[in-house]
Amino acid sequence: MVYTGLYVSMELQREAPDPLYQQIIDDLTTAIEAGRFEPHQRLPSERELSEQYQVSRMTVRHALLDLAREGTIYTRVGKGTFVAEPKIDQQLRTLTGFTQDVTARGSRPASRVLAASVVPATPEIAAALRLPPQAEVVRLTRLRLSDGVPLAVETTHLPFARFAGLLAHDFAAESLYAVLEDEYGVALTHAEQVLEAAVGDAGENELLEVTPPAAVMRMQRLTVDSAGEPVEFVLSTYRGDRYKFRFALQAGSRGV
Amino acid sequence: MVYTGLYVSMELQREAPDPLYQQIIDDLTTAIEAGRFEPHQRLPSERELSEQYQVSRMTVRHALLDLAREGTIYTRVGKGTFVAEPKIDQQLRTLTGFTQDVTARGSRPASRVLAASVVPATPEIAAALRLPPQAEVVRLTRLRLSDGVPLAVETTHLPFARFAGLLAHDFAAESLYAVLEDEYGVALTHAEQVLEAAVGDAGENELLEVTPPAAVMRMQRLTVDSAGEPVEFVLSTYRGDRYKFRFALQAGSRGV
C-alpha cells in the first residue's frame, strides 16, 4: 500500500482535489481489490493509519466509516478493523439504467422505439409521479434488446411539464438516463421497485419472441431525484428465461 | 420538537444511554414522522441544532449524516438541510425472514416441514457456503403458508459443523431466523439474492395448489453474518400470483 502521496491542498491550487478522506478510501479500496489485504485480515489501527497518512484520526475514521457502510470492511471494538468478504456483485445495489446494466454484462444494448407521445396520465401514474389527475406525461415505449435478442418491453412515464423537449431525442440511439443527467441535470438517486412473476400475454409473447406458455417478470419502478421528486415511472416486462434479477440486502440498523 | 432532554451521561450512571447522536436521530425522526416538519421543509441549521441540543456541531453532523444516508433528509451546500419525501416503504431494504415478512403484512404465517435432514452438500451449495466439497449441510424444506394459503416452497441449507443441533427444533412452530439469533447468537446482516421468473413444474404446481401453466418466482439467497461468514443458502419457489417483491435501490456514491 502507498502510505504517502495524499494530495495536500495548497493556496495556489487551481482545481480542488478530492477530500483527504476520499483519497484514503480510494487508496484502501485499491489495496484491498488488488489483494494486498486478504479477507478477514486486520488493517492497521486507526491511530496507525492516521500516522501513516499524516492526517487526523477523525479523517481516517471518516474514510473507514464509509468503507464499512458499503461493506468493504467491518470493525470490532477492542479488536480492530478487518477486510470483509468480497461481494458477489458489488454494484448490485446501485441505480442503473438498461444501457448500463447490459453494457456491464459485456453485451451490446439496443432499443427499438415502439411508441413515443404525450398523453394524459392515468390515475395510477399521476399518483405515483405526484402530479394532478390528468396531468400530461411523456410516454415512451421501447423494446429492449441485448446482443440483438429481445429482452424486455419497457414503458416509461415522465412529467411533461418538467421534460417538455424530451421527445426531440432519438431514444433508439441515446440512453434516457444519460439525457436526463446531461441535459436536465437530474441526479437519480433512489428507486422503489416491485417485481412480480407472470405468464406473458399474446402481445408480450410476440414482441419478446417466445412461445407460450412463457414466464415473464413484470417490473414497476418509481425513480426519484436527489430532492425526492419523482422523475419517472416505468412498467417493464422482461423475458423470464433471459433475465435474472440480482441484488443485495442489508439489515437495517437498530431494529428498523 | 423537543430541544432539551438529551440524556447526558453521568459518572454514577448504571446503564449506558444511547449515544448523543443517536438520541438526536431518534428525536428528529420522531419529529419528522409526526409531521412536525413537512417534506422539503428546511430544518434548523447545524449550528442552530448544535446550540439547541447543547452538543457540538460534529455530533449534530453525525446524526444528520446518518439520517441523510437512510434517506430521511437531504442536504444542499449553502442552502440547508431538508426533510425528504416519505418513503413508499421505509423498511423494504431490511433483511427479514418469511415469518417477519408475512406478519408485517398483517397475515398469519405458517410452515409445514416437508423434509429435514443432514446431507452432503452439492458442489453449488458447498461453493456458496464456502465449505469443502461434500461437507455436510443441514437441509430443511418447508412449505410456507400465509393465512393458510400456500405461498412458497423453501429449501434452506446451513453448515452442519456450525449448527449441529439445529434440527432438534420444530420449524413448523419456530422461526429459523429467531433460533439462529437467540440460540446461536448469529446476527444476519447481509444477503445476496437472485430472482427469476419461470413456469412452475409439476411438483411445484401441486404443492402451491395452482393449475398449470402457472408463473412462479424462483429465488436464490445467500445470507451472511456480521463477520462476512455465509450462514444459509436458500432456494425458494414463490407463487407468481400471490407474491410481489418490493424493494428500494440507492444510487452508489461517487460513480460506483
Next chain:
DNA sequence: AACAGCAAGTGGTCTATACCGGTCTATACG
C-alpha cells in the same frame, strides 16, 4: 496449574475550533 487483575491497545463517542466554497440578499455603484 489455575486464576484474578492490571495494562495496553482498539474502535466508538464527543468537544471546540478553524477554514473552505456555495448561496442569497442588501447595498452601493455605474
Next chain:
DNA sequence: CGTATAGACCGGTATAGACCACTTGCTGTT
C-alpha cells in the same frame, strides 16, 4: 434601472485531544 460586490449564513472538511467500553495478553498470586 440594472448590476456588481460585500457580507452573512450554509453545509463540507479537517484538526488535536479527551474519555469510554471492550478485548487480549501478561503477571503475580494462590
